[in-house]
Amino acid sequence: MSPSSPIVVIDSGLGGLTVVRAIQNVLPKEDIVYFGDTARLPYGSKTAATVCSFVEQIISYLQSKNPKHVVIACNTATALALQSVQHTFASLPITGVIEPGAKAAVIAAGSKMVPTIAVLATEATVRSKAYERAIHRRRHHARLLMRPAPLLVPIIEEGRTVNDPLVRVALQQYLEPLIRNRMNVLVLGCTHYPVYRELIQEMTGKVVPVIDSAQQCAEDVARRLKIAGMLHGQNGAGSLSSFVTDDPERFQLLAPRFLGMEIDRPTWVHPEELYAPVMPPSPVRLSQSA
Numbered sequence: 001m002s003p004s005s006p007i008v009v010i011d012s013g014l015g016g017l018t019v020v021r022a023i024q025n026v027l028p029k030e031d032i033v034y035f036g037d038t039a040r041l042p043y044g045s046k047t048a049a050t051v052c053s054f055v056e057q058i059i060s061y062l063q064s065k066n067p068k069h070v071v072i073a074c075n076t077a078t079a080l081a082l083q084s085v086q087h088t089f090a091s092l093p094i095t096g097v098i099e100p101g102a103k104a105a106v107i108a109a110g111s112k113m114v115p116t117i118a119v120l121a122t123e124a125t126v127r128s129k130a131y132e133r134a135i136h137r138r139r140h141h142a143r144l145l146m147r148p149a150p151l152l153v154p155i156i157e158e159g160r161t162v163n164d165p166l167v168r169v170a171l172q173q174y175l176e177p178l179i180r181n182r183m184n185v186l187v188l189g190c191t192h193y194p195v196y197r198e199l200i201q202e203m204t205g206k207v208v209p210v211i212d213s214a215q216q217c218a219e220d221v222a223r224r225l226k227i228a229g230m231l232h233g234q235n236g237a238g239s240l241s242s243f244v245t246d247d248p249e250r251f252q253l254l255a256p257r258f259l260g261m262e263i264d265r266p267t268w269v270h271p272e273e274l275y276a277p278v279m280p281p282s283p284v285r286l287s288q289s290a
Helices: 017-026 048-065 075-088 098-109 123-128 130-138 152-157 165-180 193-204 213-227 248-259 271-275
Strands: 007-011 032-036 069-072 116-121 143-148 185-189 210-212 240-244
Touching (some): 048 271, 075 123, 098 116, 116 165, 123 130, 193 210
Parallel strands (some): 116 143, 185 210
16 A cells, blocks of 8 residues: 555445545545445344445455555444454554544533433444443443434435435434433434434534534544555545445436535446455555554
């Protein structure tokens, strides 16, 4: 890897493009490779073993891109697979979205003695207790409200907008118990959810900070690359290339909702291409601080 190597961003579908957008804002010179596993989403209803195998396959497939950093831009995959893939690909810097999101939530909670921090997430992320561990490491006495929202990712991947009555009904169902329990902070524990962030903020009220971990994740990546001396020094804006495992035309159509710009047609990767044996990279590691 070198400073000119790309940053790889992985997600189950479209949601990780919110992380790509944040990285582009913070690191506009960087080349980014995005992989959306659209044939096998949602990850939120799958077992840890299945999600781990999917993420390992994708990272192995993308090693030919010689990435300098891999971001697992999916809360479910971060919760279930991050430690495993960090071990499997020990020479490759790999980070996720949960730790930056948890840090931002604790900061947003301010000086309250026992803040109530709510997390809206997939069923798998809630079951993993990853947010609970990450938040309690920073704020021992925080009260956590974990709320699974299994309908949201499929609704978002269908392309439904905030004007769709089904979206408002689903959000009301998931948010009402959190509002009733007087949450002080709400964490959007899935990178798909920021598509509805403005509506969520409207429904929760402006006094409740709504944390989107994409920005914190991008800043974390920037810090790590700077420490490692791996920031791209090229002139001009970096590039974005995308890979998907199903329906590239639809991905191209919906991507601007998440990214804020048009994209080129993604490269289609048949899932069978991913089922080759996982091949870790050669053991050459650049030191990076956590």
